[in-house]
Structures are given as C-alpha cells and as structure tokens.
Amino acid sequence: MQHVRTGDGTNGVAALDVAAVSHSYGARRALNEVSFQIAPASFTVLLGLNGAGKTTLFSLVSHLYDTRHGSIRIFGHDIRRAPGEALRRLGIVFQARTLDLDLSVYQNLSYHASLHGIGAADARRRIDAVLETVEMSGKQHDKARSLSGGQMRRVEIARALLHQPHLLLLDEATVGLDVQSRAGILANIRKLVATEGISVFWATHLIDEVDDDDHVVVLAEGNLVAKGYVAEVVAATGARTIGEAFSRLSGKQSAASPEASP
Numbered sequence: 085m086q087h088v089r090t091g092d093g094t095n096g097v098a099a100l101d102v103a104a105v106s107h108s109y110g111a112r113r114a115l116n117e118v119s120f121q122i123a124p125a126s127f128t129v130l131l132g133l134n135g136a137g138k139t140t141l142f143s144l145v146s147h148l149y150d151t152r153h154g155s156i157r158i159f160g161h162d163i164r165r166a167p168g169e170a171l172r173r174l175g176i177v178f179q180a181r182t183l184d185l186d187l188s189v190y191q192n193l194s195y196h197a198s199l200h201g202i203g204a205a206d207a208r209r210r211i212d213a214v215l216e217t218v219e220m221s222g223k224q225h226d227k228a229r230s231l232s233g234g235q236m237r238r239v240e241i242a243r244a245l246l247h248q249p250h251l252l253l254l255d256e257a258t259v260g261l262d263v264q265s266r267a268g269i270l271a272n273i274r275k276l277v278a279t280e281g282i283s284v285f286w287a288t289h290l291i292d293e294v295d296d297d298d299h300v301v302v303l304a305e306g307n308l309v310a311k312g313y314v315a316e317v318v319a320a321t322g323a324r325t326i327g328e329a330f331s332r333l334s335g336k337q338s339a340a341s342p343e344a345s346p
C-alpha cells in the first residue's frame with residue numbers, strides 16, 4: 085500500500101481510494117476485489133496488458149458505470165453517495181478520441197467549460213491557461229480536424245484540466261502517437277504533478293512510460309497482482325527490471341500476489 089503523505093492540505097486523505105471493487109459483464113469477471121490507494125500529488129502508473137481491466141476501472145472511477153461491489157472515494161468523497169463532490173475533483177482523458185472534429189479548439193473547450201458551469205469570461209481565462217499548460221497556445225482557432233493525433237490528445241488533456249481537478253486519469257493517452265509526441269505528452273503530465281500538485285493516474289501497457297521513482301498498480305486479468313514503488317514491485321517479484329516484473333506478473337496470475345510492502 086502506498087504511503088499517503090500528510091501536511092499537503094489534504095489531511096492525509098487519499099486522492100483515490102479503491103476498496104474491494106469488483107465488476108462483471110454478465111458472466112465475465114473484469115475486476116476482482118481490487119483495492120489500492122493513490123497519494124495526493126503523486127504520479128501512479130496503472131500497468132496492464134489488453135483486457136487487464138484498466139478501462140473498466142476508469143469507467144467505475146468516473147461513475148460511467150455504477151460501483152456495485154466495493155467502494156471508490158476521490159479525496160474522501162464516495163463516488164456513489166456524493167458523485168457531485170467526487171467528480172468535481174476528477175479530470176479524465178479516455179482512450180477513445182472525443183473531440184468534436186468540426187469545432188475549433190476553443191469551441192471544444194468552451195463547450196466543456198459551460199457543462200461545468202464556468203462563465204464566459206472565466207472560461208476564456210482558463211482556456212488560455214490550459215492551452216499554455218499543454219503547449220498549444222496559438223491553436224485556439226484551428227479546427228480540431230486539422231490537428232495531429234498528438235495535438236488532439238493535448239487538447240483533450242487541456243479540456244480535462246479546465247475545471248481544475250485534483251486527480252487526473254489518463255487511459256492509454258499515448259496510444260497511436262509517435263515516440264516524440266508520446267515523450268512530450270508524458271513529460272507535460274509529469275510536470276503537472278510537480279508544479280500544480282495534481283495526482284495523476286496513468287494507465288498504460290507500455291513499460292517504457294514507467295520511471296524508477298513512480299508508484300505502480302499492476303492489473304492482470306482483473307486481479308491486482310502488485311502495487312507499490314517500482315523498486316518494491318521489482319524486488320517482490322525477484323526480477324531485475326520493472327519490464328521483467330511486469331512480464332512475470334502478467335503471465336502468472338495464479339501465483340500468490342507479490343504485493344509490495346509499504
């Protein structure tokens with residue numbers, strides 16, 4: 085279990101607390117009693133191969149699906165009992181592209197701002213700020229359709245930041261992008277943790293997106309098979325690298341859970 089830091093204005097409350105969460109699609113079990121926490125102002129990687137349950141977990145955290153088994157809290161607010169309070173603190177970038185291609189960058193963002201009840205003047209100010217954060221200033225009037233895949237992703241990230249969330253979820257945000265765009269987006273998101281104190285939960289199956297001092301949560305076929313700092317997970321599996329640890333964990337789901345100690 086990760087150590088949740090105190091003295092950061094959050095009174096030790098986890099940014100995300102997932103407790104014994106299960107989810108099934110009919111007879112198919114997609115998540116099985118998954119429990120973990122992520123700390124405020126941290127970067128946590130959700131590692132899992134295709135079908136591991138990452139998107140299902142994000143759909144539950146974002147209240148797209150109802151959590152029927154277990155509980156999910158965002159900064160202490162239960163997603164079922166207080167969805168408004170919980171979701172106000174959450175920003176999300178889904179794997180599938182969601183910009184309206186016929187609208188400009190500005191129009192895409194201002195539509196989202198109005199959904200969050202942000203007034204026009206405030207929205208203009210915030211749109212300038214978030215586009216600067218994702219290094220897309222000057223693209224406000226471009227049609228979404230004219231942007232590259234990497235630029236579209238940056239606009240989606242800007243949109244997710246508009247309502248100033250404290251927890252940002254990104255589901256395979258770099259899929260389909262070239263190496264340079266991937267690295268740029270990842271660096272940009274890591275900077276947000278350092279400069280804004282946002283908690284980031286970054287889902288991927290790409291091991292090169294994991295840094296040595298990251299926290300990781302590893303899912304395999306719906307089971308949580310490891311959690312902790314990279315070094316802890318590597319040590320617990322007897323591997324030499326996180327890549328090797330991930331391969332072992334993804335290939336040996338029936339083995340005892342090598343959960344890293346706090």
Ligand SMILES: Nc1ncnc2c1ncn2[C@@H]1O[C@H](COP(=O)(O)OP(=O)(O)OP(=O)(O)O)[C@@H](O)[C@H]1O
Pocket residue numbers: 109112113114132133134135136137138139140141256
């Ligand atoms: N709507 C659905 N109906 C039935 N089964 C589903 C549905 N969505 C996901 N599943 C199944 O649930 C399991 C977890 O899928 P999920 O999409 O959450 O995994 P993932 O880790 O996000 O993988 P990917 O990166 O391929 O999207 C898989 O076995 C998948 O086939």
